[in-house]
Amino acid sequence: MPELPDVEIFRRYVESTSLHKKITKVSINNPELLTGTTRAQLEKTLRGNIFKTTKRHGKHLFIGLNQEKYLVLHFGMTGYIKYYRKPEEKPDHERFRCTFENQYHLAFSCQRKLGKISLTQNVAKFCSAHSLGPDANKLNEITFRDIISGSKSMIKSTLMDQGKIAGIGNIYSDEILFRAGIHPKRSSSKLTKEEMSNLFQAIRDVLQTATEKNADPEQMPNHYLLPHRDGDGLCPNCGGNLKKIKASGRNCYICPKCQK
DNA sequence: AGTACCACCTGACGGC
DNA sequence: TGCCGTCAGGTGGTAC
Secondary structure (H helix, E strand, C coil): CHHHHHHHHHHHHHHHHHHCCEEEEECCCCHHEEEEEEEHHHHHHHHEEEEEEEECCCCCEEEEEEEEEEEECCCCCEEEEEEEEHHHCCCCCCCEHHHCCCHHHHHHHHCCCCCCCEECCCCHHHHHHCCCCCECCCCCCHHHHHHCCCCCCCCHHHHCCCCECCCCCCHHHHHHHHHHCCCCCCCCHHHCCHHHHHHHHHHHHHHHHHCCCCCHHHHHCCCCHHHHHHCECCCCCCCCEEEEEEEECEEEEECCCCCC
16 A cells, blocks of 8 residues: 555654654564664664654655664555554554553554564665655656656656655556556657656646545545546546556556547 | 566455 | 465566
């Protein structure tokens, strides 16, 4: 699930629940999710500390602590966070959690264990060390056109390549291409200036709308693709049948009439 | 450089 | 009811 809008919602959730409270306990149920750190190091860094700030870059969430340290969360395909107090509210597949002085917990749940937990001292350095491109929300159109025209791969791959643009995954790349009326297998470098401009607008539109709707697919307006890809299977634009194809190794929904 | 394919891991779902 | 193959919104490695 977690693409840029989802992670942005997680960021706001942490911001509104978990800042400025002393962390009294750290529970690591699945240390195999730790990357570049150890159980002891993570515990030592978090216990007694407080979360002060939040940042997001693409699909990564950074939660700032004292002494220029950040807890870094990546959600894989099934990750999410939950702030709760009662044991019966504990999420399934809780892999890691922090307990605060008010007895509430901030849990990291991840059914398929494809998420990652790490620490960094510098967000910009972390992003460059992990070869992340600019955040999809902070792109300007000139940079965007340079990225697209400089890539020979199919446009869907380019949009999903975190090293080129950070934050877009399978679901929202489909939505973006649908709104821009562009077929996912088109070569990036062969798009016209006008198509790139439409695509740029579609990225802003889709990410902004999804974020406004709490990244909840059920709330996406009816004229977007999302409510139809697993619903009636009909294009909200022309009424034709949507088609499922493979592109970039992923399932991909398109309207063959509207996307050229 | 780009692509196809596999692996990682777990659980839900449909067919038999 | 139960077993089995298939599939899932992410990423990274390998071989062509």
